[in-house]
Amino acid sequence: MSQTNFDIIVVGGGPGGYVAALRAAQLGLSVAVVEANHLGGICLNWGCIPTKALLRASEINHLLHDLPAYGFKADNISFDFKAVVARSRAVSGKLSGGIAHLLKKAKVPVFNGFGKLGELAKDGTRKVLVHEKDAVTATLSARHVILATGARARKLPGLEPDGKLVWSYREALVPEELPARLLVIGSGAIGTEFASFYRNMGSEVTLVEVAPRILPVEDEEISAIAQKSFEKQGIKVITSAKLGALSKTASEVSVPVEAGGKTQTIVVDRVISAVGIVGNVENLGLENTKIVVDRTHIVTDSLCRTAEPSIYAIGDIAGAPWLAHKASHEAVMCVEAIAGKTVHAIDPTKIPGCTYCRPQVASVGYTEAKAKEAGYKVRVGKFPLAANGKALAMGEPEGLIKTVFDAKTGELLGAHMIGAEVTEMIQGYVIARSSELTEAELIETIFPHPTISESMHEAVLAAYDGALHF
Structure with a gap:
C-alpha cells in the first residue's frame, strides 16, 4: 500500500509548491504534493515561461524588420504564427516534465487531484482529502500542510473572458491567429507584456489603464519612459480611462472609453483583460479552520504561518507581490522553519520585480x-x-x-x-x-x-x- 502519512503535504505544484517539496526532501522530511492540473503551476504553464517564449519570437520579428539599421537586407520576411505559439507550448511542456523528473528523483509522490483540508486528529496530524470531481481518490495526513494553490485571472463584470472575443491570459497565449486589432485592458506586467508581443508581431494595439499612468507600481519616471517608448512603437496608450459596456458581434468588439473628458468607441477584433488576479481559496476546506481570508488571499505572518496551527500558505494565495521567485523563496523559508532551522522573514522591499515588455x-x-x-x-x-x-x-x-x-x-x-x-x-x-x-x-x-x-x-x-x- 502506498504511503499516506507524511511530515508535510503541499497542496499545489507551482513554483512555491514544488520547491517546498524538493527542499523538504533535501532536509530528510517525508513530503507529498497534491496537484490538480500541471506541475509548474500557472507560472510555468500559463504565465512566466510561455510568455517569455512568445516575447522572444516577437523580439526576433522586430529585429528582422529593423535589419537596415545593422547593415542587412532581407526580402519577404514572414512568420508562421501557429509555429510561434507551438514553440511556446513546447518550452512549457519540457519544463513541466523536468519538474516531474526532479520530484521523482527526490522520491516525492505526486497525488493527482484537488486537495482539501480535513479534520485535525488528536495526535496533531491533519487529514488532506484528494478528490477529482466529486470522488475522493486518496486520504492523506501530515503534521504540517503548506497551501500553495496560486491565483487566477480576475473577472470584472462586463469584461468576463468568453474564450473567443474577450481573452484572459490563457487564451492570449494560444491564439489561433494574430488579431489585426487588439485592446489590452490593464497595464501591469501581464498587460504590457501582451501589448508588446502582439504589437511586435504586427497587431494594432491599444493599451488602456484606469490609473493615471501605465505600470503604476513602478517609479513614475520609468513609467513615463515606457509610455513614450510604447507610443513610438505604435501602441496607443489611454490612461485615467473609464470603460463602458462591451458590445460584441460575431467577429469584433466595440468598447466605449472615456478619458480626458472625451469618450471614444474603440473597435477591435480581440480584447485581453489583464485587470489583476484573485487567490484560489475555494474548496480548500478553510471554513473548518481558523484561517483568515482577506480579499481572496490567505492572511499569514512573516513566516507564512496562518492562524491555524501547522498550516502555512505561500505564493500568490498569500498575497502580493505576486511573483514566482517570491513564492519559491517563501517555500524554502517555510520548510526550513518547519525543520527547525533559523530563518529570516522576507522583506518585500528587497524582492525584485521584472516586466519583459520592450x-x-x-x-x-x-x-x-x-x-x-x-x-x-x-x-x-x-x-x-x-x-x-x-x-x-x-x-x-x-x-x-x-x-x-x-x-x-x-x-x-x-x-x-x-x-x-x-x-x-x-x-x-x-x-x-x-x-x-x-x-x-x-x-x-x-x-x-x-x-x-x-x-x-x-x-x-x-x-x-x-x-x-x-
Whole structure:
C-alpha cells in the first residue's frame, strides 16, 4: 500500500509548491504534493515561461524588420504564427516534465487531484482529502500542510473572458491567429507584456489603464519612459480611462472609453483583460479552520504561518507581490522553519520585480516618491543608456538606470531600470540592498567594460555627483 502519512503535504505544484517539496526532501522530511492540473503551476504553464517564449519570437520579428539599421537586407520576411505559439507550448511542456523528473528523483509522490483540508486528529496530524470531481481518490495526513494553490485571472463584470472575443491570459497565449486589432485592458506586467508581443508581431494595439499612468507600481519616471517608448512603437496608450459596456458581434468588439473628458468607441477584433488576479481559496476546506481570508488571499505572518496551527500558505494565495521567485523563496523559508532551522522573514522591499515588455523594466525597493513618503531624505542618481557604449553598439540606446539612496546613511533604498536586458541586471542591486551595502561599496565596485551594467555604476556615481560619462 502506498504511503499516506507524511511530515508535510503541499497542496499545489507551482513554483512555491514544488520547491517546498524538493527542499523538504533535501532536509530528510517525508513530503507529498497534491496537484490538480500541471506541475509548474500557472507560472510555468500559463504565465512566466510561455510568455517569455512568445516575447522572444516577437523580439526576433522586430529585429528582422529593423535589419537596415545593422547593415542587412532581407526580402519577404514572414512568420508562421501557429509555429510561434507551438514553440511556446513546447518550452512549457519540457519544463513541466523536468519538474516531474526532479520530484521523482527526490522520491516525492505526486497525488493527482484537488486537495482539501480535513479534520485535525488528536495526535496533531491533519487529514488532506484528494478528490477529482466529486470522488475522493486518496486520504492523506501530515503534521504540517503548506497551501500553495496560486491565483487566477480576475473577472470584472462586463469584461468576463468568453474564450473567443474577450481573452484572459490563457487564451492570449494560444491564439489561433494574430488579431489585426487588439485592446489590452490593464497595464501591469501581464498587460504590457501582451501589448508588446502582439504589437511586435504586427497587431494594432491599444493599451488602456484606469490609473493615471501605465505600470503604476513602478517609479513614475520609468513609467513615463515606457509610455513614450510604447507610443513610438505604435501602441496607443489611454490612461485615467473609464470603460463602458462591451458590445460584441460575431467577429469584433466595440468598447466605449472615456478619458480626458472625451469618450471614444474603440473597435477591435480581440480584447485581453489583464485587470489583476484573485487567490484560489475555494474548496480548500478553510471554513473548518481558523484561517483568515482577506480579499481572496490567505492572511499569514512573516513566516507564512496562518492562524491555524501547522498550516502555512505561500505564493500568490498569500498575497502580493505576486511573483514566482517570491513564492519559491517563501517555500524554502517555510520548510526550513518547519525543520527547525533559523530563518529570516522576507522583506518585500528587497524582492525584485521584472516586466519583459520592450523595453524591459526592472526594479527593487522604494521608488523615489515612496522613499520620500516614508520620511527619507534622498539622493537620486540617473544614467541614460544612450550614453552607454554597449547599449549603442547593440542598437538599444533607449532606457534609464535610476538609483535612490538614503542621504543620511548611504543605504541603497531602491533601484529602477528600463532598457535592454535590465531584468538580467537588477540582481546586482538586489544583492546590494539585501547585503545592506552603501554607496561607498558600490562606488568601489569594478564593473566590466563594455557592458550595459556599467550604467548601474554610473547611476550610483551620479547620485553623488561623480558620473563620468554623462
